[in-house]
Amino acid sequence: MPYIAFESAQLLPEIKEQLIERLTEVSAEVTGIPKELFLVSIREQPDDNIAVGGKTITKLKQELTEKT
Amino acid sequence: MPYIAFESAQLLPEIKEQLIERLTEVSAEVTGIPKELFLVSIREQPDDNIAVGGKTITKLKQELTEKT
Amino acid sequence: MPYIAFESAQLLPEIKEQLIERLTEVSAEVTGIPKELFLVSIREQPDDNIAVGGKTITKLKQELTEKT
Amino acid sequence: MPYIAFESAQLLPEIKEQLIERLTEVSAEVTGIPKELFLVSIREQPDDNIAVGGKTITKLKQELTEKT
Amino acid sequence: MPYIAFESAQLLPEIKEQLIERLTEVSAEVTGIPKELFLVSIREQPDDNIAVGGKTITKLKQELTEKT
Amino acid sequence: MPYIAFESAQLLPEIKEQLIERLTEVSAEVTGIPKELFLVSIREQPDDNIAVGGKTITKLKQELTEKT
Numbered sequence: 564m565p566y567i568a569f570e571s572a573q574l575l576p577e578i579k580e581q582l583i584e585r586l587t588e589v590s591a592e593v594t595g596i597p598k599e600l601f602l603v604s605i606r607e608q609p610d611d612n613i614a615v616g617g618k619t620i621t622k623l624k625q626e627l628t629e630k631t
Numbered sequence: 632m633p634y635i636a637f638e639s640a641q642l643l644p645e646i647k648e649q650l651i652e653r654l655t656e657v658s659a660e661v662t663g664i665p666k667e668l669f670l671v672s673i674r675e676q677p678d679d680n681i682a683v684g685g686k687t688i689t690k691l692k693q694e695l696t697e698k699t
Numbered sequence: 700m701p702y703i704a705f706e707s708a709q710l711l712p713e714i715k716e717q718l719i720e721r722l723t724e725v726s727a728e729v730t731g732i733p734k735e736l737f738l739v740s741i742r743e744q745p746d747d748n749i750a751v752g753g754k755t756i757t758k759l760k761q762e763l764t765e766k767t
Numbered sequence: 768m769p770y771i772a773f774e775s776a777q778l779l780p781e782i783k784e785q786l787i788e789r790l791t792e793v794s795a796e797v798t799g800i801p802k803e804l805f806l807v808s809i810r811e812q813p814d815d816n817i818a819v820g821g822k823t824i825t826k827l828k829q830e831l832t833e834k835t
Numbered sequence: 836m837p838y839i840a841f842e843s844a845q846l847l848p849e850i851k852e853q854l855i856e857r858l859t860e861v862s863a864e865v866t867g868i869p870k871e872l873f874l875v876s877i878r879e880q881p882d883d884n885i886a887v888g889g890k891t892i893t894k895l896k897q898e899l900t901e902k903t
Numbered sequence: 904m905p906y907i908a909f910e911s912a913q914l915l916p917e918i919k920e921q922l923i924e925r926l927t928e929v930s931a932e933v934t935g936i937p938k939e940l941f942l943v944s945i946r947e948q949p950d951d952n953i954a955v956g957g958k959t960i961t962k963l964k965q966e967l968t969e970k971t
Contacts, residue, residue: 587684602683634942650726750927783951858907861929
């Protein structure tokens, strides 16, 4: 019974649905474990709550906008 | 200091309270570790964010309603 | 499909088995969700890898032995 | 920077490698987020530490062998 | 690529920002891994969803107010 | 009762000890929550089980050695 947690910033509903389907499909294909046994959890976080290199997604997006 | 994370769809307040109490009680009883040392976190997710076999809880609930 | 993760120091096999059974039973009873839908993962960690108040379980156990 | 955690029983090295590649590829394709920004963690657990419906993978595998 | 998850009750924005910066800085300093490679996720939970010793943060806060 | 999970490749014992102390200290300082209430878990993973951009730490280390 594999468990897949996908943690990221907020996602659009259709993106979530596709992610769930494709992550389950690919995992079943690669492992040979039946699709029905996969549990997937999409953990969406606010942009202020996820950071890379000490900078939040909020800050990284601001920097990106200032550069373009 | 055991840590128990319970991830599921949305739960009613009284259900959460009972889960926290009973999960802590049972774990203390089985492990012999004092109750005060248990940390419990209930992670509630929207129905669109949890899926089994590639289908979200939203879809599974729809299918259930259509069958009954 | 609730997911229960139980993270702690190393546990004896029979303790793990009882934990899995009792955590599943209690959760099914409290939530009304069928037992078969529960996924449980017991995450055992070395004593050097879990800490409370900045002290590892290794250190806490040493302090306890010195006191008794 | 999405984070993907894949928790399951023990996997063969080549299966892990394929999972990492395919999970990253599919996620990048669906979300439009560059592949380089994905972090994947494969959490392998002993068969005694993962359970469905209160039964460990060890027990489920035993039951399966007895049936065949 | 280390991943740091900080799970707690709700936090003020400026506290989150400082936590992200300081946790990343300290981790980079101690491990020698470049700061840019650290991923941090702050998981805020409602007071009803986190419990110590079987009591939610909500209850613990109530008890604290009654004592003072 | 905040919970801090630090997931990475294998770490030396002294590095783990420093991480636990410094992560707890900094978190207590920034949040104002007493140090004794912090739970830290260091989750070490084999180099084949963590990947960035679809490449395992094993592969990334190989590429680094070939370049130097």
